[in-house]
Amino acid sequence: MNILELLEGVIRKPADTFRLIAEEKPVGWALLIFAAVAVLGSMTADYSSLEQIIAVTPPNIFLQAAGSLVGLVIATALLHLVSRFFRGTGDYWGLFSALGFAQFPGFLTPVAELLKRVGGTAGAVLGGVLQLGAGIWVLVLWVIALRESRGITTGESILTYVIVFFGFLAMIFIVVVWMFFVLGKML
Numbered sequence: 001m002n003i004l005e006l007l008e009g010v011i012r013k014p015a016d017t018f019r020l021i022a023e024e025k026p027v028g029w030a031l032l033i034f035a036a037v038a039v040l041g042s043m044t045a046d047y048s049s050l051e052q053i054i055a056v057t058p059p060n061i062f063l064q065a066a067g068s069l070v071g072l073v074i075a076t077a078l079l080h081l082v083s084r085f086f087r088g089t090g091d092y093w094g095l096f097s098a099l100g101f102a103q104f105p106g107f108l109t110p111v112a113e114l115l116k117r118v119g120g121t122a123g124a125v126l127g128g129v130l131q132l133g134a135g136i137w138v139l140v141l142w143v144i145a146l147r148e149s150r151g152i153t154t155g156e157s158i159l160t161y162v163i164v165f166f167g168f169l170a171m172i173f174i175v176v177v178w179m180f181f182v183l184g185k186m187l
Contacts, residue, residue, distance in 0.1 A: 003029050010104050014144045021101055022094035022149035030100025031069070037106035038068035044113035072099060078164045079146055086160065088150030098145035105141065108134035 001009070001020065006029070009017030021030075042064040076096045080088075083095075109131055116127030147157040 006101065007033075007104055010101050010141065014102075014141055015148050018098045018101070018141075018145045018148035021098045021145075022090055025091075025093045025097050027093055027097050027100075030097040034072055034100040034103045035065050035069060037103045037109075038065040040110040041106065044110040072096070075099070075164070078167070079160055080150075082160045082163050082167075083146065083150045083152055083156070086150075086152045086156040088152045088156075088160075090150050095146065095149045098149040099142060102141035102145040103138060105134050105137040108137075 001024075003026075006017060006021065006026070009020070039061060042061040045064075073096070076092060076099055079099075080092050080095050112127040112131035112134065114127070115123040115130065117123070119126060143154065143157045143161065146152070146160060147154055150157070152160070
């Protein structure tokens with residue numbers, strides 16, 4: 001299948017398409033789609049509320065995209081490992097490719113941001129709804145991508161995400177507490 005057929009499949013028949021993507025492993029296309037969504041999202045991100053809280057300048061767009069790609073690599077590794085507890089099959093690159101393609105509806109987020117900026121009140125409402133819908137759509141596609149590329153059930157796929165999420169939060173908590181005690185002793 002060519003790239004356009006795969007993208008159409010992600011929209012119209014995600015389960016079958018993610019299974020095919022996991023088998024064929026079009027890593028280059030997955031990277032391109034994920035990076036394009038990350039760059040476009042970075043270009044349209046609104047940092048004004050963050051700038052009011054702390055004096056921060058918006059980060060470099062390409063650094064943000066690189067950080068997103070590193071996040072995808074790490075998230076794929078964690079999901080790959082945790083899904084093995086549910087007897088998931090398949091390999092890392094198949095899952096990586098499926099997750100990259102699952103990000104495709106994220107192209108709607110920059111459109112939503114532009115609507116919010118130029119459309120007045122109606123644009124803000126429509127943009128917010130579009131952004132929420134695109135976010136939910138991507139989350140659902142990530143669950144389907146994990147399920148189909150690893151050969152697990154939907155419940156096991158969701159549970160894998162929950163375990164990875166709370167494991168990540170626990171690691172952050174441990175690091176913060178450790179730093180608090182280390183810095184506390186230094187002062």
